[in-house]
Amino acid sequence: MVDIDHLEFGLETFGDIVANEDGSLQTAAQSIRQIVKEGQLADELGVSVFGVGEHHRPDYSVSSPETVLGALASVTDQIKLAIAVTVLSSDDPVRVYERFATLDALSSGRAQVMLGRGSFTESFPLFGYDLTDYDDLFNEKLALYDLLRREKPVTWSGKFRASLKDQDVYPKTDHGRLETYIGIGGSPESIIRSVKVGYKVIIAIIGGQAMRFKPYIDLYHAAAQQLHRPEYPIAVHSHGFIADDEDEAVEVAFKNIKANFDRIGLTRGWAPMSREQFDGETKVGSFYVGTPEHVAQRIARTIAQLDLGRFDLVYGAGNQTAAQREHMIELYGTQVIPRVKEILAETAVAK
Amino acid sequence: MDIQEIRNVGILGAGKVGIVLAGLALDAGYTVRISGSGSVEKIALTIKTLVPGAIASENADVVANSDIVILAIPLSRYKNIAPALLQGKLVIDAMNYWWETDGIREEVLDPSSTSSEQVQAYFHGATLVKTFNHMGYHNLQEEARSAGDPKRKALFVTGNDHDAVDTVASFVDSMGFDTVVHYRLADGIMTEPGSPLFGASLRRPELKDIIDHFDQTEFGQKIAAQTR
Numbered sequence: 001m002v003d004i005d006h007l008e009f010g011l012e013t014f015g016d017i018v019a020n021e022d023g024s025l026q027t028a029a030q031s032i033r034q035i036v037k038e039g040q041l042a043d044e045l046g047v048s049v050f051g052v053g054e055h056h057r058p059d060y061s062v063s064s065p066e067t068v069l070g071a072l073a074s075v076t077d078q079i080k081l082a083i084a085v086t087v088l089s090s091d092d093p094v095r096v097y098e099r100f101a102t103l104d105a106l107s108s109g110r111a112q113v114m115l116g117r118g119s120f121t122e123s124f125p126l127f128g129y130d131l132t133d134y135d136d137l138f139n140e141k142l143a144l145y146d147l148l149r150r151e152k153p154v155t156w157s158g159k160f161r162a163s164l165k166d167q168d169v170y171p172k173t174d175h176g177r178l179e180t181y182i183g184i185g186g187s188p189e190s191i192i193r194s195v196k197v198g199y200k201v202i203i204a205i206i207g208g209q210a211m212r213f214k215p216y217i218d219l220y221h222a223a224a225q226q227l228h229r230p231e232y233p234i235a236v237h238s239h240g241f242i243a244d245d246e247d248e249a250v251e252v253a254f255k256n257i258k259a260n261f262d263r264i265g266l267t268r269g270w271a272p273m274s275r276e277q278f279d280g281e282t283k284v285g286s287f288y289v290g291t292p293e294h295v296a297q298r299i300a301r302t303i304a305q306l307d308l309g310r311f312d313l314v315y316g317a318g319n320q321t322a323a324q325r326e327h328m329i330e331l332y333g334t335q336v337i338p339r340v341k342e343i344l345a346e347t348a349v350a351k
Numbered sequence: 352m353d354i355q356e357i358r359n360v361g362i363l364g365a366g367k368v369g370i371v372l373a374g375l376a377l378d379a380g381y382t383v384r385i386s387g388s389g390s391v392e393k394i395a396l397t398i399k400t401l402v403p404g405a406i407a408s409e410n411a412d413v414v415a416n417s418d419i420v421i422l423a424i425p426l427s428r429y430k431n432i433a434p435a436l437l438q439g440k441l442v443i444d445a446m447n448y449w450w451e452t453d454g455i456r457e458e459v460l461d462p463s464s465t466s467s468e469q470v471q472a473y474f475h476g477a478t479l480v481k482t483f484n485h486m487g488y489h490n491l492q493e494e495a496r497s498a499g500d501p502k503r504k505a506l507f508v509t510g511n512d513h514d515a516v517d518t519v520a521s522f523v524d525s526m527g528f529d530t531v532v533h534y535r536l537a538d539g540i541m542t543e544p545g546s547p548l549f550g551a552s553l554r555r556p557e558l559k560d561i562i563d564h565f566d567q568t569e570f571g572q573k574i575a576a577q578t579r
């Protein structure tokens with residue numbers, strides 16, 4: 001049963017380059033400042049979490065999301081600040097702890113860690129890691145991060161990093177433990193891993209029907225019970241675009257989200273997304289696109305079907321204008337979120 | 352082997368694709384065994400929850416008890432399986448080279464031939480047919496439909512052994528997909544990453560059209576230039 005009072009709604013951006021009204025592109029620096037503005041707006045509107053992705057590519061502006069979130073920490077009041085996601089495998093867990101503990105200090109306890117792989121892999125060669133070691137890297141670094149997160153001296157040794165002996169790391173946080181999620185895709189293995197470490201889980205549903213993840217969520221709960229590990233409500237993130245007019249929303253999304261997926265696809269050898277696939281995604285799949293009412297109906301449905309505790313909408317894919325991005329955030333905060341809660345409350349009563 | 356003789360389906364690889372194929376095979380009425388790289392315990396809960404009814408096991412047992420075996424492991428891992436294990440078996444190769452998991456291409460694949468030819472050469476006592484490789488795992492899961500459904504999607508099936516290809520084509524049909532069939536294992540390249548068919552889920556006429564005019568696609572021309 002969905003706990004409506006504790007439902008969380010997030011917004012995440014990967015830091016796509018913003019477009020000007022005339023179609024030209026803003027600089028990366030301008031795009032970064034736009035994100036800060038949007039995070040402030042989301043905070044004012046009462047959105048629960050604001051997440052910024054980390055990328056090292058020309059089509060995204062943010063490679064150092066904690067710096068962006070640091071700026072946001074000082075101009076926001078209630079919103080949680082997250083990195084969506086921290087690519088732990090090619091990072092140093094000590095640094096990850098230090099950066100987030102600092103962000104947590106700046107934001108008075110609003111930092112949120114999400115560890116995962118992300119949809120790109122460019123950080124591996126960039127930081128000198130071998131992608132084929134992905135699993136080993138992640139497992140080893142997760143184990144170290146988990147020790148550091150306890151905020152006690154750590155003794156540890158592994159394959160990919162210098163050992164630590166009775167080593168303390170600083171700063172300590174005010175409330176003693178960083179809130180941490182593991183971001184996962186479709187692999188059962190990563191569900192089991194998240195259960196074992198006992199972190200919250202956020203699932204990236206970037207294609208297909210959300211219901212297809214139901215068995216994975218069942219697996220999460222079954223594994224938690226079998227292994228006597230903590231169980232949390234599941235979070236999900238998916239792409240979307242909201243506008244006042246349905247057709248406008250669909251066209252903007254088609255142009256931008258599809259372009260974004262096709263560009264990623266190109267580097268991996270996927271065929272481009274067809275209009276049929278795109279329409280399938282917006283009607284029954286995992287693109288939440290349309291008017292506030294339409295998007296609210298679809299988000300409510302996903303939350304109810306999967307029994308979620310949190311839903312994050314990924315916004316700004318492709319090259320959208322500042323006006324499109326800001327208006328969408330406004331619609332999400334002022335109309336979609338209250339409407340989703342209302343729909344869920346109505347269905348709860350009907351039941 | 353005739354399709355009627357296939358009752359037991361074995362799947363090596365209990366990851367995203369292996370589990371989806373296990374689900375489709377159960378729906379089609381087969382007995383399904385599936386294994387990962389390690390012990391049964393490692394995958395037992397996953398299999399019980401995601402594909403109840405499938406038997407979680409280990410490679411040797413899966414192969415010994417199956418009429419058809421599907422390779423659904425990362426391409427860079429196939430040499431961890433002893434060639435003798437698949438001796439005399441009808442084997443479906445669902446694998447692709449995928450740099451994100453497999454690493455540097457030259458370390459996994461000899462550039463002079465296609466991945467399935469190399470897998471066949473390694474498992475020389477097996478009869479290899481390539482299919483299920485070019486559709487994303489969630490499309491495989493969501494788009495399986497019964498024969499005659501106008502929305503039914505198609506898979507490319509290819510291999511050197513005529514009878515084996517026909518049997519696998521019938522098997523693919525029983526799993527919920529139309530087929531476009533070739534009798535040349537090397538043609539597996541037509542659906543590898545980079546091809547307009549990789550990651551696409553198409554109906555039979557559309558799939559057939561691209562296969563028939565493969566030499567006119569940009570990818571086809573690139574491949575032709577390399578092999579010239």
Ligand SMILES: NC(=O)c1ccc[n+]([C@@H]2O[C@H](COP(=O)([O-])OP(=O)(O)OC[C@H]3O[C@@H](n4cnc5c(N)ncnc54)[C@H](OP(=O)(O)O)[C@@H]3O)[C@@H](O)[C@H]2O)c1
Nearest residue numbers: 364365366367368387388423424425426446447484487488
């Ligand atoms: N993902 C797709 O959409 C898709 C679609 C079509 C085809 N494919 C191809 O299908 C193959 C599998 O892909 P995937 O996405 O399913 O990968 P995956 O989720 O990483 O799963 C791979 C599975 O193979 C197992 N494995 C590794 N070595 C093994 C061995 N020696 N014996 C038995 N099992 C072994 C792994 O077990 P452990 O965890 O125990 O190592 C894991 O369960 C790849 O070749 C891929 O290119 C993928």
